[in-house]
Amino acid sequence: GAVVSQHPSRVICKSGTSVKIECRSLDFQATTMFWYRQFPKQSLMLMATSNEGSKATYEQGVEKDKFLINHASLTLSTLTVTSAHPEDSSFYICSARDRDRVRLEQYFGPGTRLTVT
Amino acid sequence: AQSVTQLGSHVSVSEGALVLLRCNYSSSVPPYLFWYVQYPNQGLQLLLKYTSAATLVKGINGFEAEFKKSETSFHLTKPSAHMSDAAEYFCAVNYNSGAGSYQLTFGKGTKLSVIP
Numbered sequence: 631g632a633v634v635s636q637h638p639s640r641v642i643c644k645s646g647t648s649v650k651i652e653c654r655s656l657d658f659q660a661t662t663m664f665w666y667r668q669f670p671k672q673s674l675m676l677m678a679t680s681n682e683g684s685k686a687t688y689e690q691g692v693e694k695d696k697f698l699i700n701h702a703s704l705t706l707s708t709l710t711v712t713s714a715h716p717e718d719s720s721f722y723i724c725s726a727r728d729r730d731r732v733r734l735e736q737y738f739g740p741g742t743r744l745t746v747t
Numbered sequence: 748a749q750s751v752t753q754l755g756s757h758v759s760v761s762e763g764a765l766v767l768l769r770c771n772y773s774s775s776v777p778p779y780l781f782w783y784v785q786y787p788n789q790g791l792q793l794l795l796k797y798t799s800a801a802t803l804v805k806g807i808n809g810f811e812a813e814f815k816k817s818e819t820s821f822h823l824t825k826p827s828a829h830m831s832d833a834a835e836y837f838c839a840v841n842y843n844s845g846a847g848s849y850q851l852t853f854g855k856g857t858k859l860s861v862i863p
Contacts, residue, residue, distance in 0.1 A: 636790075664850075673837060673855045674791075723790050727849075735781055735841075736851060738791040 633657055634726050636739035643714055643746055651709045651742045653724030659704040660726035664736060665697075668721040680707050704729070714746045749774045749842040753854035761862045766810075766825040768857050770838030773819065779841035780821045781851070782812055786834045794836075797821060808832070833861045 633656040643649050653663055661682050666674040678694075680686040680701035688694045696718075698710040707726075711718055721743055725736035754769040772778055779798050783791040795806025802814045812823045821838060838854040 634790075671858075673853045676850065679850065721788075725791075725851075735793055735796055737793075738783075740790040741788065743788065 632728065632737045634724065634737045634739040636722075636724055636742050638742060639740060640743045641745070643744070645715055645746055646713055648710055648712045649714055649744060651711075651722055651724075651744075653707045653709070653726070653739050655705045655726045655728075655737070658726075658737075659729045660707075661704065661729045662727045663701055663707040664725045664727075665699060665707075665709050666723045666725070668723060668741075670721075674723060677709075711744065714744070716746045719744055719746045749778065749840045749852050751838050751840050751852055751854035753836075753838050753857050755857055756855065757858045757860065759860040759862060760828045762830055763827050766823070766828045766832065766859065768823040768836050768838075768859065770812075770821045770823065770854060771819050772821060772838075772840045774840055774842065776842070779849075780812075780814060781839045781841065782806065782810070782821075782823050783837045783839060784808075784834050785837065785856075791837065794823070828859075828861045830861050830863065833859055835859075 635654045637652045663680050665677045668674050677692045678686045678688045680699045682701050682704050686699035701707040723741045725738045750773040752771045781796045782794040785791050794810050795804045797804050797814045805811045810825045835856050835858050837856045839851045
């Protein structure tokens, strides 16, 4: 149980285009989902927290107009990188917290490798 | 504020040797603590967690960790390293970020190499 999927696993796009990444909880309902960014050989940096049916909460320094997050249902959150540039190239990982296990661990997706050319 | 410090960004051990990955935390309240493993180009997999029950926690793949409040530590160990243990390991603390919302704070990670 507690599986989180991400789609796509890899994406290459041209500078100036937008890319959407999906995060789904497959066998549980997630009231809260998290989006992280990971640069090579570095730790995960929290970008934003999204709660189903409400606006995402962005961490300091993360541009909310560039990284659009939508959490439309209890099993789906999306991250859209708008007008992507090469510096947005990174590994994006989502995680979800089981609605019934609020204080405990987050379940992580397999990540999405974004390359902007 | 909560924080996690992992000592050693890179640890090398011989196959069959003891694995010890260090993690110290800073928390003003009793923490929930986690160890995650990440293989290249993959997401994070939970190894084990401490949630204020037993101080010695056993996880998957033969790993265990001991919560020591007096030392504010949660070191990860495995008696005998296997080649498949080579990966990046992250220690994390779960804390209340306000209004009952809990967030994870990660350490910088320790890359484990296993030498045949």
